[in-house]
Amino acid sequence: MGGFGGGPMHGVMPGEKPKDFKGALKKLLAYLGNYRVALIVVIVFAIASTVFSILGPKFLGEATTELFNGIMGQIAGTSNGVDFSKIGSILLFLIALYAASALFQFIQGFVMTNVSNKVSYRLRKELDAKIMHLPFSYYDKVATGDVMSRITNDVDSINQSLNQSVTQIITSITSLIGILVMMLSISWVMTLIALVTLPLSAIVVSMIVKRSQRHFVDQQKYLGEVNGTVEETFSAHTVIKAFNGEQTALSQFEQGNSSLYNAAWRSGFLSGLMMPIMNLIGNLGYVICCVVGGYLAINGNITVGNIQAFIQYLRNFQQPIVQVAQISNVLQQTMAAAERVFTFLEEEEEVAEPSEADRVSTECIEGSVAFNAVSFGYSPDTKIINDFTASVKPGQKVAIVGHTGAGKTTIVKLLMRFYDVSGGSIELDGHDIRSFARDDLRSIFGMVLQETWLYKASIAENIRYGKLDASDEEVREAARIAQADHFIQTLPDGYQMVLNEEASNVSLGQKQLLTIARAILHDPKILILDEATSSVDTRTELLIQKAMDNLMAGRTSFIIAHRLSTIRNADIILVMDKGDIVEQGTHSQLLELNGFYASLYKSQFEDAA
Amino acid sequence: MLETVPAITDPEAPRQIDPDSRGVVEFRNVSFRYEGAEEDALSDISFIARPGQTTAFIGSTGSGKSTIINLIPRFYDVTAGVILVGGVDVRELSQKELRSHIGYVPQKNVLLGASIADNITYGSPDLEQAEIERVAQIAQAAEFIEEKPEGYDFDIAQGGSNVSGGQRQRLSIARALAVKPDIFLFDDSFSALDMKTDAALRRALATNLTDVTLIIVAQRVGTIMDADRIYVIDDGRIVGSGSHEELLKSCKPYYEIASSQLSEKELVSAGTELAGEN
Structure with missing residues (x-):
């Protein structure tokens, strides 16, 4: 074995660097500050353990010198041979020294593991809580994979690095200085x-x-x-x-x-x-x-024992040098990870909820919706809805029409408070929607969006997500109404078939049918329905519409509409263009107006097919 | 994984396609059930598709119409019945031989991480540039390809993420055309196209593919209303067949689909009374 114990240095890939090393370090130290006493224990014991183990070779050398001198003396006839009792006591002392060093190292490792895991536990907890409190606009900018990686990889690397690097830095530096002093003292x-x-x-x-x-x-x-x-x-x-x-x-x-x-x-x-x-x-x-x-x-x-001690020190000298070189790399990466974690934790949060006392209960909501001079923009300088006023009575059907990208889903996002209006207000049964608790408000709505959301579980579980205590029969009934029962039966394992992570083992149309089944089971007060364009074919669409018509009876519904029948039957049609609501009224009113809607209607439907 | 036995294997003594029945696809009482499924995805399907004709399948999501297409290149083996391609049971042909006669445009338009030209010639590596441009023209892809500075050398990202859905679909069609197949399988291959491109594509296919067998699965009535024979699939069964006009009169599910998509004028011009639905 040579003097290099740093492990195989595979290529030493240049790691990523934090933007502000000191800033990240300061914040991380603030987290460590709670464990000040524990950290002092770690430092003291790490230094003690290292010093003790550095002293070892020196005493071992003394034993060798004693042995050497004894034998040489015997050969020269000047002494009675080796003084074994002296060597014995040196060796006993050495055993105690090494044992103490090992014990200190154990204590230091134990305390440090404890501290680093507590810190990462707290970081994970705070990150998880943060996810719930971030506004939707944050997730428009950031990929979910990134957020996941904060919680898993970054926290993990902080944990590891705290656990190992901190003690390594202390022991390496102590070793370097200690060994150098010992070597100089010898020759x-x-x-x-x-x-x-x-x-x-x-x-x-x-x-x-x-x-x-x-x-x-x-x-x-x-x-x-x-x-x-x-x-x-x-x-x-x-x-x-x-x-x-x-x-x-x-x-x-x-x-x-x-x-x-x-x-x-x-x-x-x-x-x-x-x-x-x-x-x-x-x-x-x-x-x-x-x-x-x-x-x-x-x-x-020089004594023979000192030569032996020196060689031993030399062997140990190179290891801390390699370690220090590696640690600086690890530290950079750790600080980069810590920086990302802290940036996430410092993101601006959703507007706070109304206090318990001020909250309006959602129990007796009938479903009337009023938009009072609503204005909104995703960023303050670009307003996309300028001044929108409309009132919807309970049970009415509202169709939202417009070209792709006209901002039809914006209305929905405002209704469910994924975003808050910039001006004006939206009222539900006469109460500003900001006076409800978010969770209560959202539980009033049932949504079927084009972008379906299914998770890795059986089909039955995915449908049951709409009503967690639903029986198997209720789940099947909902699937039947959503016209999904037949295709589910033809799947391998039927209702028990497990969807994979991206739910790519069922088709787009099938996914949508499943989310419709879920909404049917959920039985909401207000429905939000994003009509399928291509993923569900028209025949299925027609069958679903029949089921939806039953479901919509007595419920206020907002439909992002593409189909003729929906639009004609709607009580109110909101016509959107370039993010703004340009016209509103019934089908015949709007045709009479002979404006944007009329031209849209003609171009989209009369020349079709 | 290395020890899993392939479910589809070549016969020991593969036969050749009968030259007299070139391009003919026939299903005889075909039933099919996915492994572990509770119900048949297809039951008792019989039809013949001939060269020079367009055979179309329409039906709701999950009705099994895509499964029909997937059985022809033998991605799966039937549970009961027989599928004949070129007069021979597909299980008696080598997979290579069978598939060399088929131009397949899948529902999901998967492209490979390679140049546009390499993607088009994927099934026919020796194709000349003029031919590549011709098939791109037919597939209505030539225009957007030529707009790119690199033209046919434009590199497609893996999975095709740097071209739009409609462009992917047209390249996928060009790729199938390049094989010069006897049999064309379009699995819902027009859904990402706007009405205008859809119509132009159908016109181009009709003029250029006069003696091939066209099998189309679609959701839009407009895409298939000119087909020689349309089969309406529901719950894995054929519930109606005939021309567009015949089906409008005789097949209620077909009428439902058509009335939701076509204007009143078109329905009336087909000689049908419009139900007072709206």
């Missing part, structure tokens, strides 16, 4: 020689790293390529089969696979060279130290 000449060999190995290492880095980068690149090929082959499975592309796919994979093989073995070989070469240089250093040490010993300037 400054030998210390000088040792220090000269260090840069030599650093140069060799950097040369190898430089060469192998290229192959490591290649390895990552080809690995990505091979993964991509596999993924593509998987997702394009039918196309590959249908066009007899099996051979092409195979040869493409083989090409990537062999490039990966080449890069991987080159990088592996080069980084494998590193250890032996560094050992060689290290060992050369030992040899020189031994020769010089022997010379000094002959001159009587």
Whole structure:
């Protein structure tokens, strides 16, 4: 074993860096501040443990010197041989020293693990709570995968780094200083020689790293390529089969696979060279130290035990240097992770709820909705709804029409308070919707959106999400009304079929039928229905509409409409263009107006097919 | 995974397609059930699709119409009955032979991470540039391809995320055309197109594919109303068949679909009384 205990230094990929190292560190330290006492214990015990273990070789050397002197004395006839009782007591002392060092290290590790896990527990808890309090606009900007990665990867890396790096920093620095002091106390000449060999190995290492880095980068690149090929082959499975592309796919994979093989073995070989070469240089250093040490010993300037101790220190000297180099990299990454976590925690939250006492109960809501001079913009400087007033009586059917991207869903988002109006108010049975608790308000609504939301569970469980205590029979009945029963029966495992993560094992239309079934089961006061354009075909659509008509009786409904029948039957049609409501009225009123709606209606429906 | 036995295997002595029945697709009392399902996805389906004709299937989501298309290139084997392609049971043909006669446009338009030209020639690697441009023209894709600075060398991202849904669909159609197949399978392949492109595409296909067998699964009546024979699928069964005009009169489910999509004028011009639904 050489002097390098830092583990294989695979290519040492340059890590990511925090934007504001100090800022992140300060915030992280604030979290650690609660555990000040524990941290002091950690530091004291880490230093003590290191110092104790550094003292070891020195005493071991004294035992050797004693042994050497005894034997030499016996040979020369000047003493009665080895003083075993003295050696014995030195060794006993050593055992106690090492035992104490181990004990301290154990205590220090125990306390630190405790602290770092408490910190990450608290971070995860705060992140989770934060998710619920963030406004919807935040999730418009940020991918959910990013948020997930904050909670899992980033917190995990903070935890790990606190757990290991903090103690490593203390022990490494203590070791470096301690060992240097011990070496100097033994012989400054030998210390000088040792220090000269260090840069030599650093140069060799950097040369190898430089060469192998290229192959490591290649390895990552080809690995990505091979993964991509596999993924593509998987997702394009039918196309590959249908066009007899099996051979092409195979040869493409083989090409990537062999490039990966080449890069991987080159990088592996080069980084494998590193250890032996560094050992060689290290060992050369030992040899020189031994020769010089022997010379000094002959001159009587040094004891044999001290040479042995020195060699041991030399072996231990390089390890903390490597560690410190690695830790700085780890610290950068940790601070980057901490920075992302704190940025997330500092995001602006949703407007607070009304207090319990001021809240309006949603129990007796009948479903009348009034928009009073509503204005709204996703950002303060761009208003997309300017001045919208309308009143909807309980049980009325409201159709929202307009071109794609006209902002039809904005109305829905405002109604459910995913966003708050910038001006004016929306009232439900005469109460401003901001006077309800958000959860209560949203439970009044039933939604069927084009973008379906299903999760990894059986089909029955997905439908039951609308009413958690629904019996199997109720679930089936809801599916029947939603015209989903037949297709569910034809699926492998029927109602018990488990949807996968993206629910890609059922078709788009089928997904929508499932969410309709869910809404039917939910039995809401106000319905919000985003009519399907292409994912549910017109025949299914027609059947669903019949079911929905029954469901809509006595319920206020908002429909983002595409179908003639819906629009004609609506009590109020809201016509939207470029985000604003440009006209409102019944079908015949709007046709008479001969404005935007009339032209939209003509272009969309009369020339159709 | 390495030990899973492939469910679809080639016959030991594969037969060749009968040249006299080239392009003919016939289902004889075909039933099909997905593994572990409680009910048949298709039951007792029989029809013949011939070269030079358009055979269309229409029906609700989950009715089983896509399954019919998937059985023809033998992605699955039937549970009962026989499927004949070119006069031969598909199980007696090698998969390679069978699929080389078929141009398949899937419901999900999967493109590969490669240039537009490579995507079009995926099933026919030796195709010349002029031919590539011709099929792109027919598929109504030439215009948007030529608008790109790289033209046919434009690199498609994996999965096709850097082109729109409608463009993906047209490239996918061009890819199927490039194979020069006897049999064309369109699985709901017009749904991402706007009405105008849909119509232009159908016109181009009609003039260029005069002697191939066209099998189309669709949701829009407009896409299939010119078909020689339309089959209406409901709950995995054929509930009606005939031309557009015949079905409007005789098949209630078909009328329901048509009336929700077509204008009154079109329904009336088909010689039908309009039910006073609205």
